[in-house]
Amino acid sequence: MNTPVNLSVVYYSATGTIAAIAQEMAETAEKAGAEVRLRRVAELAPQAAIDSNPAWAAHAAATADVPLVTADDLVWADAVLMGSPTRFGNISSQLKQFLDTLSGPWSQGLLADKVYSGFTSTGTAHGGHESTLLALYNTFIHLGGVIVPPGYTHPDKWADGNPYGTSHCDKGGTHAVDGITRAAARVQTERVLKFARATKALSSAA
Numbered sequence: 001m002n003t004p005v006n007l008s009v010v011y012y013s014a015t016g017t018i019a020a021i022a023q024e025m026a027e028t029a030e031k032a033g034a035e036v037r038l039r040r041v042a043e044l045a046p047q048a049a050i051d052s053n054p055a056w057a058a059h060a061a062a063t064a065d066v067p068l069v070t071a072d073d074l075v076w077a078d079a080v081l082m083g084s085p086t087r088f089g090n091i092s093s094q095l096k097q098f099l100d101t102l103s104g105p106w107s108q109g110l111l112a113d114k115v116y117s118g119f120t121s122t123g124t125a126h127g128g129h130e131s132t133l134l135a136l137y138n139t140f141i142h143l144g145g146v147i148v149p150p151g152y153t154h155p156d157k158w159a160d161g162n163p164y165g166t167s168h169c170d171k172g173g174t175h176a177v178d179g180i181t182r183a184a185a186r187v188q189t190e191r192v193l194k195f196a197r198a199t200k201a202l203s204s205a206a
Contacts, residue, residue, distance in 0.1 A: 039067055055173060074110075114199075120167045124171070
């Protein structure tokens with residue numbers, strides 16, 4: 001019998017690409033029997049900036065009912081999948097701001113020994129997919145997390161081509177999340193759950 005796992009899928013998404021990947025991951029985990037919390041981080045951009053981009057404004061309105069993440073969502077979780085679009089080869093300021101609020105539970109060791117993995121998207125093929133994920137993994141290291149990358153452990157990852165995590169090139173907003181990206185998201189989610197079950201079982205046996 002599989003060890004039950006709590007999974008938090010935490011993301012920032014401006015126009016919906018990252019949100020679509022997050023949703024795919026959440027649904028995959030639920031089908032696998034995990035308890036799932038899908039959470040978005042708070043928007044920091046001024047309303048004028050959001051309103052200047054119709055896709056951004058539409059997505060903000062469409063996802064207003066998605067709960068905002070809190071530190072408790074990470075403390076509760078056995079595993080965390082975290083996603084951000086690329087911002088100059090790094091994570092978004094919105095996600096970084098949330099991470100910067102975690103010093104309390106971090107200092108108490110409440111975020112350690114969990115499985116962590118990341119996902120991202122960019123507007124161009126070489127626009128920072130890997131560097132964004134590596135930047136995110138720096139934080140996971142400081143939390144004392146167990147980083148589980150998807151690697152090339154499944155044929156669908158050869159199609160996706162990113163061993164660091166799921167990533168999608170939206171070609172400037174013209175290329176929606178496709179079957180290749182969704183398949184990669186499922187592979188990554190299943191792999192994270194596999195290792196989360198293992199680490200949780202080990203902790204319980206200790």
